Structures are given as structure tokens and as C-alpha cells.
Amino acid sequence: MKTSPAPPLHMACIMDGNGRWARRKGLPRTDGHTAGEEALAEVVRQAARRSIGWLTVFGFSTENWVRPRTEVRHILSLHRKLFSRTDEMNSNNARTKWIGRPFSESGARTPVYVQKAIKKAIADTQGNTGLNVTVAFDYGSRAELVRAAKRAMTNGPVTPQAIEANLYDPQMPQVDLLVRTSGETRISNFLLWQITGSHIYFTERTWPDFDANEFAKALASYEEHANA
């Protein structure tokens, strides 16, 4: 009997604890975010190497805008840096994607320079066929679901299928493994629709310390759960 290959895994990360990582080292919070962006680049390499199909990360939420201006500015500049890693994405055969409040919608807050960086990263990596790396920026699951329900309503009955077809990225598969770092055991308005059947892996490690070893542990925890 022929067995079909397992569908590619979707891993999602709530990258928490940059501030605590910095505080423990006596550094400014912004250094924690800088280290967090580097940690993410390593996670992308790990995910590509292990043939993961989808990696979705919570880069900046609809709730994060209330943080101090200098911190917000720093995180935004790190997104520009992240979206400029085109050579790395190409060498990992990885495609950049984005979810968040559509730029032209009322309430959306993505600054134009970040919009440009997102659009360029998507265009420059669209030919890659391996890993899909989705950055959630100006993203909140509740906003996504309210919008999906409103759009579904204009086309007929509101069913799970109709909601799904109106999510920010209808192609995004359900999440298999959700990771949250730094000991917090909350979901925080991230992919609420998409995590219905996810294995959730919480670790005490802060995000900048989420290295290849931690990545392997998270994956092993998922595999143990999936094969149980």
C-alpha cells in the first residue's frame, strides 16, 4: 500500500522574554529585541534544514503600540532588518509572507517604510519553494476574526469554511506546534482560529536563548505528542 508523505509541519512562535533577557544581563531592553531578531534568523535556518513547511512568528501585535516610543521605533527598525535578509531567505529556499491589519484598512498602523520592506521581501522571495516564513506584524487574532466574519457575511451564511476563506492568509494551514518562550503560559491574541488542534510547547528559556538545541526539544515534544 502506498503511504502519502506527511503534510509539512506548521510551527508558530510567540517570541517572548527579550526584555527579561536584557535585564538579566544589565542591558537596555532594546538589546534584547536585537538579540531576538538574531535568534529568529537562526530559527529560520533550523526550520529550513528540518523541512518544516510553515513558520509563523509574532513580530508585533495590535497591542504592542502602547510600548514606549523608543522601544517601538527599535522593534520597527528590526523588522526592516529582518525583511532585508533576502540573501539568507533565498539560500534557505524560504518565502517571506506577512499577516496583519491590511495597510489601507482603518485602524491599521504599519508605517510606510515597514510596508515597503514587507512588500519588497515578499516580492524578492516569492520564487522560493521550501519554507514559508510568515511574520505577524500589526497583527491581532480578534481583529482578524472580526474582519473574516464581516466579509463572510456579505457572501452568504457564516460557516467555519467561510471564516477560513476570509482569514488574512487563507492558504495558511492549521498550526501543528505552537511555542511560547520565557515561562508565560498564555496565547495573547495569536492565531486563535489556527491553533485549534496545536500541540503547545512552553519553555522557561527567553526568546534570545531559543537556540538550535531548544528548537530540537520543541520539535521532539511535538513528535512525541503526535505519535502518542
Ligand code: FPP
Ligand atoms: C516580547 O519580548 C517580544 C516582542 C515584543 C515581539 C517580538 C520581537 C522580537 C523577537 C524582536 C525582533 C523580531 C522581529 C520579528 C524583527 P518582551 O519585550 O515582551 O519581553 P519581556 O516580556 O521580557 O519584557
